[in-house]
Amino acid sequence: xxxxxxxxxxxxxxxxxxxxxxxxxxxxxxxxxxxxxxxxxxxxxxxxxxxxxxxxxxxxxxxxxxxxxxxxxxxxxxxxxxxxxxxxxxxxxxxxxxxxxxxxxxxxxxxxxxxxxxxxxxxxxxxxxxxxxxxxxxxxxxxxxxxxxxxxxxxxxxxxxxxxxxxxxxxxxxxxxxxxxxxxxxxxxxxxxxxxxxxxxxxxxxxxxxxxxxxxxxxxxxxxxxxxxxxxxxxxxxxxxxxxxxxxxxxxxxxxxxxxxxxxxxxxxxxxxxxxxxxxxxxxxxxxxxxxxxxxxxxxxxxxxxxxxxxxxxxxxxxxxxxxxxxxxxxxxxxxxxxxxxxxxxxxxxxxxxxxxxxxxxxxxxxxxxxxxxxxxxxxxxxxxxxxxxxxxxxxxxxxxxxx
Amino acid sequence: xxxxxxxxxxxxxxxxxxxxxxxxxxxxxxxxxxxxxxxxxxxxxxxxxxxxxxxxxxxxxxxxxxxxxxxxxxxxxxxxxxxxxxxxxxxxxxxxxxxxxxxxxxxxxxxxxxxxxxxxxxxxxxxxxxxxxxxxxxxxxxxxxxxxxxxxxxxxxxxxxxxxxxxxxxxxxxxxxxxxxxxxxxxxxxxxxxxxxxxxxxxxxxxxxxxxxxxxxxxxxxxxxxxxxxxxxxxxxxxxxxxxxxxxxxxxxxxxxxxxxxxxxxxxxxxxxxxxxxxxxxxxxxxxxxxxxxxxxxxxxxxxxxxxxxxxxxxxxxxxxxxxxxxxxxxxxxxxxxxxxxxxxxxxxxxxxxxxxxxxxxxxxxxxxxxxxxxxxxxxxxxxxxxxxxxxxxxxxxxxxxxx
Numbered sequence: 001x002x003x004x005x006x007x008x009x010x011x012x013x014x015x016x017x018x019x020x021x022x023x024x025x026x027x028x029x030x031x032x033x034x035x036x037x038x039x040x041x042x043x044x045x046x047x048x049x050x051x052x053x054x055x056x057x058x059x060x061x062x063x064x065x066x067x068x069x070x071x072x073x074x075x076x077x078x079x080x081x082x083x084x085x086x087x088x089x090x091x092x093x094x095x096x097x098x099x100x101x102x103x104x105x106x107x108x109x110x111x112x113x114x115x116x117x118x119x120x121x122x123x124x125x126x127x128x129x130x131x132x133x134x135x136x137x138x139x140x141x142x143x144x145x146x147x148x149x150x151x152x153x154x155x156x157x158x159x160x161x162x163x164x165x166x167x168x169x170x171x172x173x174x175x176x177x178x179x180x181x182x183x184x185x186x187x188x189x190x191x192x193x194x195x196x197x198x199x200x201x202x203x204x205x206x207x208x209x210x211x212x213x214x215x216x217x218x219x220x221x222x223x224x225x226x227x228x229x230x231x232x233x234x235x236x237x238x239x240x241x242x243x244x245x246x247x248x249x250x251x252x253x254x255x256x257x258x259x260x261x262x263x264x265x266x267x268x269x270x271x272x273x274x275x276x277x278x279x280x281x282x283x284x285x286x287x288x289x290x291x292x293x294x295x296x297x298x299x300x301x302x303x304x305x306x307x308x309x310x311x312x313x314x315x316x317x318x319x320x321x322x323x324x325x326x327x328x329x330x331x332x333x334x335x336x337x338x339x340x341x342x343x344x345x346x347x348x349x350x351x352x353x354x355x356x357x358x359x360x361x362x363x364x365x366x367x368x369x370x371x372x373x374x375x376x377x378x379x380x381x382x383x384x385x386x387x388x389x390x391x392x393x394x395x396x397x398x399x400x401x402x403x404x
Numbered sequence: 405x406x407x408x409x410x411x412x413x414x415x416x417x418x419x420x421x422x423x424x425x426x427x428x429x430x431x432x433x434x435x436x437x438x439x440x441x442x443x444x445x446x447x448x449x450x451x452x453x454x455x456x457x458x459x460x461x462x463x464x465x466x467x468x469x470x471x472x473x474x475x476x477x478x479x480x481x482x483x484x485x486x487x488x489x490x491x492x493x494x495x496x497x498x499x500x501x502x503x504x505x506x507x508x509x510x511x512x513x514x515x516x517x518x519x520x521x522x523x524x525x526x527x528x529x530x531x532x533x534x535x536x537x538x539x540x541x542x543x544x545x546x547x548x549x550x551x552x553x554x555x556x557x558x559x560x561x562x563x564x565x566x567x568x569x570x571x572x573x574x575x576x577x578x579x580x581x582x583x584x585x586x587x588x589x590x591x592x593x594x595x596x597x598x599x600x601x602x603x604x605x606x607x608x609x610x611x612x613x614x615x616x617x618x619x620x621x622x623x624x625x626x627x628x629x630x631x632x633x634x635x636x637x638x639x640x641x642x643x644x645x646x647x648x649x650x651x652x653x654x655x656x657x658x659x660x661x662x663x664x665x666x667x668x669x670x671x672x673x674x675x676x677x678x679x680x681x682x683x684x685x686x687x688x689x690x691x692x693x694x695x696x697x698x699x700x701x702x703x704x705x706x707x708x709x710x711x712x713x714x715x716x717x718x719x720x721x722x723x724x725x726x727x728x729x730x731x732x733x734x735x736x737x738x739x740x741x742x743x744x745x746x747x748x749x750x751x752x753x754x755x756x757x758x759x760x761x762x763x764x765x766x767x768x769x770x771x772x773x774x775x776x777x778x779x780x781x782x783x784x785x786x787x788x789x790x791x792x793x794x795x796x797x798x799x800x801x802x803x804x805x806x807x808x
Contacts, residue, residue, distance in 0.1 A: 043749065043769075046770070048745075073772045074772045074775060075772070077763075077770070077771065078770055156691055160692060238752040240748060240749055287564075287689075287690055287691060288712075289563070293689070300711045301710070307705050309701045310692070341452075344644060345642075348642040363481050366445065366447045366482055371478060
């Protein structure tokens, strides 16, 4: 049992000054403070908030909450402890910034969640995003795919996640995942190993190492890529926060690839969000004997996910229509494959070792003698067969006739 | 290299008398003899024959060939050696019968090939079928599926073929395959092990053991099930005969399941025939790291095959529309899953071990106190949480809150 629910979010206990340069921005300051405050007061994806604040500017929501307006009591309990200025400073001290809609770095892709909200009880666009790392979030997400899957994955899943991730990184695709054990970690590591960009969306504060044993990995991601969260610094993950976080992973990338997932899996939740957001949904197949691939197969069978067997499959799916199309794997044609039916039948009837006369070959092939003789000449011209004093035989170099 | 092309078909060299009772049948005698003769003279799926004899009754074709009619020289070379009466006797000696359209045992399903002929160069319905075994061919095929795949399959493929086959046999589905090594053999064995019916369609005579190392298996299939071929006794397989045989496997069953297949594989040819014949096409997924599953994945990605992960998937696909539908695998719902959003948030905020007061839980949950208190009462009524003198905690029996 995971006891993250135990930890009560530490509010504004972080120290350090500075960070003013990060929260500066002219008349954006009040807006930024309001959104930072809201990111602590309103739970991610709170559908009641979506209804109560529908279409209301963030500044107005913030003011109303602070004025203890009637009907908004639901969000009053946390208000007393909220200090957005202190949160921004605390973030800056942890090397993080808080970006909001209108910022150059804001990833417009997540705005789709404002609409998707009608479809689910854990929707809504985030008030802002807390970001740790040097990369430019919007640019990094421009060509990106989410690789998600089971925590308790198999070594097959781990291998495939790392390989696909490295391959995507090689083609300049940013790999997004959730920073968890298993598939997530393998995906992040694969991209890092290939010197590519990777982004972890967390269900806690960007300064919180969850899970603890992934601390080193998360630090590395923040160094080379980005660690992103909609919850302010210090927040702990909860079950609902994981689910709400999934919607950000799905919305912010062009496609979500489920690598291994049991039937009951958060990865399927992310795939559902990707579908609702109009993003590509892919699933990597695996052995039907593996419980860990059952979720992937379910997605393909019942939810029309695209089967992902290679980097090329993923690139094709996340590319604009017509771009990134890959040639499909085709059987390599051998010369014998290109022969017409009579030539092929004649070739089939020519002995491998002991030469046979044309009359015998005609009977074996079930063709008349003139047709057979004509075919034998053609096959000889192609050097597939050889004439000997006692008849015809296959050339030693003739390709093997594998029965199919 | 397989040297089956070396063996020149032994014509009518089989001995033994008897078998008259098998070829009797009133005015069907001449028709049967004509078709038996044609089955030796005309190569399976010979498109030139389809064109030359289009719509012509078998008796007339046979008479014209024997009269050495102009334009039919192509089929003259084998005529001198053909003796259908002797072939029928030889078959009877080997425990086989020759069935033709109109016989009660004739599987009407293969008649679709008369039309499919327009689509390919190796089509056409067979003139007749040579059958070894006690079962009734048409009845046996009434509810049937073909399991096909690579000869050089992996142990995963072999395992899955045997398991699916046994499962199908358990539900009364006849398992059809090609009697080859690998997937074919595993499929036949799986059905036999489950005391089910299995049918092998061969690319040679029903009295020919090809491949040799499968002799015991083929004898066993003929004993418990059926061995079927469109080629007369004594014929050897050739590359083209394998391809022509594939069309019978595809046409005679309600669906073809490709279990493991490389990109270049006869199983994909069978799948193509199934598609042309309007039969269900399924493919079993496997590791994307396995060359042996590449053909299966190709079928799903590019040719719209149904992903087959279980016996139920196959039964659903081969059943008439609406019948045989299986309930899909769903995540088992826990009580906690059925809670509404406020209850779930409250539950998330209740500590596992050290009780917390409602005021603290309200802050953690981000809910107002009245809503929190109401939720706590509801959760206690469901026995998910327990009240203690110092506050609320999870009940010891509460289901684990796996992060998703």
